[in-house]
Amino acid sequence: MIELHRVSKVFSVGPVKVPALSDVSLRIAKGEFVVLTGASGAGKTTLLRLLYRDDVPSDGEVQVLGEDVASLRRSEVAALRRSIGVVFQDAKLLPARTVYENVAFVLRVLGTPKREITPRVFDALRTVGISARAQAYPAQLSQGEAQRASLARAIVRQPSLLLADEPTGNLDDAMEAEIIDVIKDIRAGGTTVILATHQSRLVRALRRRTITLDGGYLLKDEG
Amino acid sequence: MLGFLIGEALRDLRRAGRVAVSAIVLITLSLAALGGFWLLSANLARAVANWRERVRIIVYLKREPAASEAPALVERVQGVPGVASVVYLSKADALKSLKEILGKDASVVAQLPANPLPASLEVTPAAAAATPDGARTLLRNLQALPEAEEVAGSADWVERLSQWQRLVTTIGLGIGAVLAVAAILTVTTSTTLILHARRHEMEIMRLVGAPEAAIRLPLLLQGMLQGLLGALLALGALVVAHELVAPRLEPLVNLTLGLSHLQFLPLASLMMLLAAGTLLGALGGWLARGRREP
Numbered sequence: 152m153i154e155l156h157r158v159s160k161v162f163s164v165g166p167v168k169v170p171a172l173s174d175v176s177l178r179i180a181k182g183e184f185v186v187l188t189g190a191s192g193a194g195k196t197t198l199l200r201l202l203y204r205d206d207v208p209s210d211g212e213v214q215v216l217g218e219d220v221a222s223l224r225r226s227e228v229a230a231l232r233r234s235i236g237v238v239f240q241d242a243k244l245l246p247a248r249t250v251y252e253n254v255a256f257v258l259r260v261l262g263t264p265k266r267e268i269t270p271r272v273f274d275a276l277r278t279v280g281i282s283a284r285a286q287a288y289p290a291q292l293s294q295g296e297a298q299r300a301s302l303a304r305a306i307v308r309q310p311s312l313l314l315a316d317e318p319t320g321n322l323d324d325a326m327e328a329e330i331i332d333v334i335k336d337i338r339a340g341g342t343t344v345i346l347a348t349h350q351s352r353l354v355r356a357l358r359r360r361t362i363t364l365d366g367g368y369l370l371k372d373e374g
Numbered sequence: 375m376l377g378f379l380i381g382e383a384l385r386d387l388r389r390a391g392r393v394a395v396s397a398i399v400l401i402t403l404s405l406a407a408l409g410g411f412w413l414l415s416a417n418l419a420r421a422v423a424n425w426r427e428r429v430r431i432i433v434y435l436k437r438e439p440a441a442s443e444a445p446a447l448v449e450r451v452q453g454v455p456g457v458a459s460v461v462y463l464s465k466a467d468a469l470k471s472l473k474e475i476l477g478k479d480a481s482v483v484a485q486l487p488a489n490p491l492p493a494s495l496e497v498t499p500a501a502a503a504a505t506p507d508g509a510r511t512l513l514r515n516l517q518a519l520p521e522a523e524e525v526a527g528s529a530d531w532v533e534r535l536s537q538w539q540r541l542v543t544t545i546g547l548g549i550g551a552v553l554a555v556a557a558i559l560t561v562t563t564s565t566t567l568i569l570h571a572r573r574h575e576m577e578i579m580r581l582v583g584a585p586e587a588a589i590r591l592p593l594l595l596q597g598m599l600q601g602l603l604g605a606l607l608a609l610g611a612l613v614v615a616h617e618l619v620a621p622r623l624e625p626l627v628n629l630t631l632g633l634s635h636l637q638f639l640p641l642a643s644l645m646m647l648l649a650a651g652t653l654l655g656a657l658g659g660w661l662a663r664g665r666r667e668p
Contacts, residue, residue, distance in 0.1 A: 203581070225586060232583030245574055256575075260584040262375040308582065 152312070152343055153179040153202065158211035160197050160367075171197040172208070173367040179345065181311070184338045187347040188354050189364035195347040198364070199314045202345070203235050204228045216311065233261065236305030236313045236342075240320035242297040244289040250276070250300045251285040254307050261308070275307040276300075279333050295326030299333060306337055313337055315346045319353065327353065379588065383595035389571045390564040394600055397560035401604025401654055402611065404553030405647050409612045411546020412647075413639055418539035421631035425535065426504040431497040431527035433516050438465050438493040447521060451495055454519075456503030456512040461496040465489050492523065506533045535631075554654055557604070561597050561658020568596065569662060597659020598652045605651025609644060 160172040172194045179185055187195050200206045201213050207221040214220070216234055223231060244253050254272045263271070276282040279299040289297055298318055305313060315334060319327040331353070338344045348354065354361055363371040387394055439447055444462050451460045463471070468491035473480040503512045509527070516525045569576075579589045620636040627633050639647075 229580075229583040229585055232581065235583075237581055243574065243578065245578065256578065257582045259378045260579050260588050261582065262378075262585075262588070304578075304582075 152181040154214040156212045158208045158213055161209045170367050175369045182341055182343055184344045184359045186354050186357055186359050186361045187345055188361055191349055193364040194367040195364055196316055199316050199347055203232055203237055234311050236310035238301045238305050238315045238318050240317035242301035244297055244300055246289050249286050249288055254304045257304055257307055271307055275303040279303045294321050295329055298330050302333055313342050313344045317348055379591050382592035386568045386592055386596040387599055390568050393564035393567055397564050397600050398604045400557035400560050401601055401651050402607040404550055404557045405605050405608035405651050406611045407553055408546055408550030409608055409647050411542055415539055415543040417636050421633050422536045422539055424632055429499055429504045433495040433522050434524045435493045435521050436523040454515050456500050456508055457497055458500040459498045463494045465491055465493050557654050558658045561600050561655050562662045565593055565597055565659045565662035594656055594659045597655040601651040601655020605648045
């Protein structure tokens with residue numbers, strides 16, 4: 152499903168080279184739930200960005216769904232991303248569109264036939280437990296609801312891989328538990344999940360395979 | 375998908391607000407100026423064509439040929455390069471013409487002891503010879519005829535009118551081009567504002583793997599819509615201006631250029647103006663297309 156072979160990523164800030172990932176190798180099988188942890192700046196977000204090809208490695212090889220992501224053409228990158236759902240700490244909902252429109256937007260830009268859009272959007276909203284708020288605008292949602300809407304948008308295309316970058320970072324404990332339950336449900340449907348978090352309490356609570364990064368290096372891979 | 379793209383383009387147009395209105399106004403001004411000068415130039419071209427058709431060269435003959443010799447002379451002149459047609463006017467024909475011109479004063483002709491008017495050939499130049507150079511060559515060739523006493527006529531002033539027409543076209547193109555550049559830059563500015571306003575949408579679209587066309591086409595389409603709206607307004611302005619001004623100008627135009635009326639632009643030209651507007655808008659939208667991914 153996912154394979155990283157001696158992957159490094161170095162950012163250039165003027166003349167200064169800043170390593171974000173160094174010599175990381177790992178393998179994630181289909182259907183796994185993997186927690187990616189480490190302190191801020193450990194390289195979690197960089198690693199996720201390499202997986203959905205928002206960036207390319209400076210060295211090494213990143214294989215996602217059987218594709219060497221660095222060598223993909225633009226149209227192939229788009230095709231890869233159609234199989235990947237991404238959620239962030241900030242829900243990134245479009246403020247001028249309702250929850251329904253935010254989720255439907257994804258299907259519309261991908262050219263989904265009109266008659267399929269409404270049932271698929273409501274399926275996704277039901278999965279994350281927010282169908283009653285379909286006509287609400289993002290400003291009218293709690294942070295937990297906004298994150299659920301963001302998850303609905305990520306899963307409405309039924310991706311085979313879900314990348315969640317600190318999805319509970321802004322939430323209180325109760326909301327965090329709700330979001331984690333939703334992500335577990337999504338994984339139960341067969342989706343591979345990689346959840347990045349710096350919260351050690353959450354890592355312990357999840358009791359899943361945990362990959363720990365430290366200063367860009369893979370420190371531990373356990374569980 | 376097309377419905378989605380057009381819907382997004384209209385949403386973008388609303389987002390651009392006043393800047394889009396400025397761009398549309400500039401496109402309107404640009405195409406109205408271009409169309410106005412084009413209209414003027416097209417009517418001058420009609421006048422030039424009319425006057426070119428009316429260019430005549432008169433060959434005054436040394437002596438009046440016998441009635442039996444005239445057809446052969448006409449046939450020979452007809453063969454001179456640059457001659458479209460030849461009409462023979464006998465001395466009697468010339469006198470008759472003079473009487474017609476004099477009208478009620480024609481009786482003075484009766485006082486003449488003899489008909490003083492020479493026989494002549496009225497030569498209509500072919501289109502290629504109705505230019506100053508062509509007319510001068512034709513004059514030389516006709517002058518060389520042994521029967522010719524004097525040759526009169528020229529196409530110089532028609533050419534001067536033609537030069538005015540070209541000048542009007544050039545001025546129109548110049549003003550239109552300057553305004554068009556301003557219009558393109560304004561569409562680019564409004565599209566840049568739209569790009570800023572829809573950066574979150576574009577981020578989401580890229581994230582979910584939308585085709586690049588679905589991301590960029592709305593930008594191009596809103597530019598084209600601005601251009602098309604500007605062009606439609608320009609055509610409306612031209613129609614109104616023509617309806618209001620043409621009836622007042624026509625007597626003057628008739629007197630000076632010999633045109634009975636000022637014609638509006640033909641359908642093909644109107645379509646070209648619409649296409650030009652759409653193209654200007656598209657160019658503005660394309661120039662502001664924003665960054666692509668690594």
